[in-house]
Amino acid sequence: MQASIVTTAPAPHRFWLVAALGAALVALGLGAAHYMEVEGHVVTGMNNHVVWGLPHVFAIFLIVAASGVLNVASIGSVFGKAVYKARAPLSGLLCLAMLAGGLMVLMLDLGRPDRMIVAATHYNVTSVFAWNVLLYSGMAAIVAVYLWTLMERRMNRYSKKAGLAAFIWRLVLTTGTGSIFAFLVARQAYGSALLAPMFIVMSFAWGLAVFLLAQAAVYAWNGMTVPAHASRRMTRLLGVFVAATLYLVAAHHLTNLYFARQFDFERFVLVEGGLYPLLFWAGYVAVGSVLPLLLIYGGDAARPRNPVIASALVVVGAFCALYVFIIGGQAFPLELFPDATTRSTFLDGQVAPYAPSLPELLLGIGGVAAAFLITVIGVHVLDFLPHDASPESGATDDGG
Amino acid sequence: MPGIVPTRWLKAIAFALCAGALAPAALAADPAGRVAKPSISVDRATQCIDTPAVMRRTHMDLLKHQRDRTVRAGVRGEKVHLNACIECHAGPGAGAAAGSAVGSPQAFCEGCHRYAAVKLDCFECHQPKPGSARPAAAARAFIAGTAASQPGAAPGATQ
Amino acid sequence: MSEHQRIDSPPATQAREAVRAGTSRRALLGAGAAGLAGVLLAPGIRLIEIAAAQGARAAGEPASSKVRWGMLIDTTRCASDCNQCVTACNTENGLSGGTSPTDSQWIRKVEIRHRDTGRTSSAPVMCQHCANPPCVDVCPTGASFKRADGIVLVDRHTCIGCRYCVMACPYKARSFVHEPLTAQKPDVPRGKGCVEGCTMCVQRVDRGLQPACADACPEQAILFGNLNDPDSAISRRIREIATTRIREDLRLDTGVRYHGI
DSSP states (O other): OOOOOOOOOOOHHHHHHHHHHHHHHHHHHHHHHHHHHHHOGGGSSOOSSSOSOHHHHHHHHHHHHHHHHHHHHHHHHTTOOHHHHHTHHHHHHHHHHHHHHHHHHHHHTSSOGGGHHHHHHOOOTTOHHHHHHHHHHHHHHHHHHHHHHHHSGGGGGGHHHHHHHHHHHHHHHHHHHHHHHHTOOSOTTSOOTTHHHHHHHHHHHHHHHHHHHHHHHHHHHTTOOOOHHHHHHHHHHHHHHHHHHHHHHHHHHHHHHHSGGGHHHHHIIIIISTHHHHIIIIIIIIIIIIHHHIIIIISOTTSTHHHHHHHHHHHHHHHHHHIIIIIIHHHSOOOSSTTEEEEETTOTTSOOOOOOOHHHHHHHHHHHHHHHHHHHHHHHHSOOSOOOSOTTOOTTSOOO | OTTTSOHHHHHHHHHHHHHHHHHHHHHOOOOTTTSOOOOOOOSOSSOSSSOHHHHHHHHHHHHHHHHHIIIIIOOOSOSOOHHHHHHHHTSGGGGGGTTOSSSSTTSHHHHHHHHHTOOOOGGGTSOOSOOOHHHHHHHHHHHHTGGGGSGGGOTTOOO | OGGGGGOOSOHHHHHHHHHHHHHHHHHHHHHHHHHHHHHHHTTTOOHHHHHHSOOOOOTTOOOOTTOOEEEEEEGGGOOTTOOHHHHHHHHHHTOOOOOSTTSOOSEEEEEEEETTTOOEEEEEEEOOOBSSOHHHHHOTTSOEEEOTTSOEEEOTTTOOOOOHHHHHOTTOOOEEOOSOOOOOBTTBOOOTTOEEOOOOOHHHHTTTOOOHHHHHOTTOOEEEEETTOTTSHHHHHHHHSOOBOTTGGGOOOBSEEEEOO
C-alpha cells in the first residue's frame, strides 16, 4: 500500500472561500444563460451569420481538453508509465469536471435549452451532434468506472482494461468533435478530413497543459512540490504535443493555400481579416506555440515555473486558435457564386460582424468555473493527490 | 439508541399516518369547484371533438399526434386543428376567453394550465390570437357540419 | 337562371321580360360576382394562378414522393431594384422584413457581378430544397427534414436551436429567431430559439396555390411546379433552356434552378 502523503493543507475556511468563488462564477454563468434564454439570442453578439460565438469557443476548448487530460491516465494505464499512472485519478477527475463544464455551456447556449428531453429522445443517426450526445455521456460513465477501478483497491486489477476502454472511447469522442467541422462541406474553413486528427492532437496538447496547471495548483495548495522527474517528463511531452499541433495546423493551411478556390479564405484568415490574423499569428502561433516551445526546450525544464507558464500560454493560444477557427470560419462569407462578387441584404459577399457580448463571456466563464468547482470539491473530499513512488527511484519507470 | 427505542417501527407508523392523511386528497376525483374550467361559449350545441372530460385528459396527445401527421407527412384537413380550436374558443363568441388563447386567467388554454401548473410551449411559436380568414372559415364549416365529409371528421371515428 | 322562369305572367311577356330581366340581371350578377371574387381573392391570389395550380391535396392525404416541387427562376427577368418576391414572402410568412444581422430573411435578392466578364445579374436566393440536404444530415434531433414531396422543412416542435444546420447550409438559407415573437401568422408558426427558412409556402402549396414569391413576381420570373411530372410547365421549360443550380459542384440536387446567372 502507498505511504500516506505529508501535506500542509491550508485552513478549512480557505477551501470554502475558493469553493464559494467557483460557485459564484457558476451562478453568474447560469444567470447569463437564463437571460439569454428569456430575451433570446438578440442580447448576445451572435447573429444569423455568426451563429456560434464565444460560448462555443469555451465549450469546445473544455470538451477537447477534457478528452486530452485523460491522456495522462491513459499513458499510465495503457502504456504502463508509472509516473503517469500515479496521476491517473486526478486526470480522470479533471476529465469529468471539464466535460461537465463544457457540456453545460453547450447546452445552455441552445436556442431551446428546455428541450433537452427532446434531444435525448430523438436521434438522427447521420448527425455528428447526435453521436456526440451518446459519446459524451458514455465518456462520463466510462471515466467514472475507470476512476472506480483506480481508487477502489479491490478493483485495481481491472484498471488496465478500463483505461484501455477509456482511451479508445475518447479517441472516438475527439474524432466526433473534430468531425462536427470536418463534415461541413459548405464552408471553406471546414470540410477537411484533417480536422479530426488535428483535434485529437490538439486535445493531447491542451489537455496536458490544463493538467499541468491543475497539478501545480493542487500541489501548491497542499504545500508540496511536483517531483522534478515527473515535471520534466510531462513538460517535454507538452512540447511534443504543441509541436505536433502546430504541424497539423500548418499542413491544413498549406493545403488550403494550394487550392485556388481556398485562396480567398486563407488570405482572409492569415493576412487581411483584421482580428483573425492577429489572433492566429500573435495569439496561437507566437504566444501559444513558439513561446512555450522556447520555454520548454530552451531553458532547463526541471525548473518549476516553466511548466506553469508554458501551459498557461498554450491555453491562451488554444482560445485564440478556436476563436479564429470557429468564428473566423463563419465570418468569411459563403461563396454562392465562386467567380463573382455578390451583394445582398443578407450579407452575401461580406465579412460578417461579430463582437462577443457580456452574457456570452459570463456563460463561458461559468463553464470553466463549473469544472473548477468540481475539481476543487473532488480533490478536497477524495484522494486525488498523486501518490508517487519514491521520487528518486527510476526502477518502476519504463525508461525515458 | 436503536436498541431501546423501536426507531424502525416509529418510522413505519409515521409514514403510514402521513400517507393516510394525504391519500384522500390525492384520490378525490374532481370535487366541485376545485378544478378550473375553461369558459366555453360558442354557437354550438355539442362538442367539436369529444366530451370535456376526455378532452381534458387527451387533448395534448391529440394535438401531438396531429402535429406530427401534419408537419412530417403533410396531412391537412384533420379534425384536430389548433387554429380551429383557437378560432372558436378564443374567438369573439367566447365571452371572457375572447381575444387570445393565453394572456389572461380566463383565456381558454391558460385557465386550466395555470391551475395545473403545466407550462404551455405551443404559443412560443403558434399564434394564440384568432383572426386568420382561413381557419375561421374552416372552423365555421366544421361547426356547421360541412366538414363531415372529410375522413378525419367521420362521426364513427374513435379517438 | 331557372328562377326567372318561376315568374307568374303570360308566357310571351314572361319570355320577353325574362330575357330583358335576365340580361340586366345577368349583367348585375356578373358584375357582382366579379367584385366579390376580386374582394375575396385580392389577398395575393390571382385567377391565373388558380388555373395553373396543381390542385389542393385531399384532406387526410399525406404528401407523396410522386410529386417533387421545384422552382425555375429566370434571372434575365429580374430587375436589381425589384424586391417584390421578398416583400411577398415577408407578408405571407409574418416576417418583420428587417435586414439587421439578427433578422430572419427567408429569401433575399443577391446582386451578382462576375469578376471575369463584368456581367451583372440579380437573383432571389432562398432555401434550395436539396434532394441531399446537408441541413438534414446534421440535425441532431431530425427536426430539419425533407418532406416526401421534396420540400425541406424545420419541425419546430423538435428543433432545439443548436444552429448546426445554419453552419451546414451552403446557401445560408436558414435563419435563427433571436427574439420573442408575438405577431406570427396563424398558418406559419415560428418562434424564438428555433431555426427557420423558406418552406416553399407549404401552407399555400398544400391548398393548390403557388409560393407567395412566385405569385408576386411582376415578371413571372419564378416558375413553380412539379419536377416529377414531365408535362408540367417547369419540366418542359428546363428541357428547353439552359439552367443551372447554385454550387452545382456540391451535388446536392437542388429543387431550385436558375436561368441566366
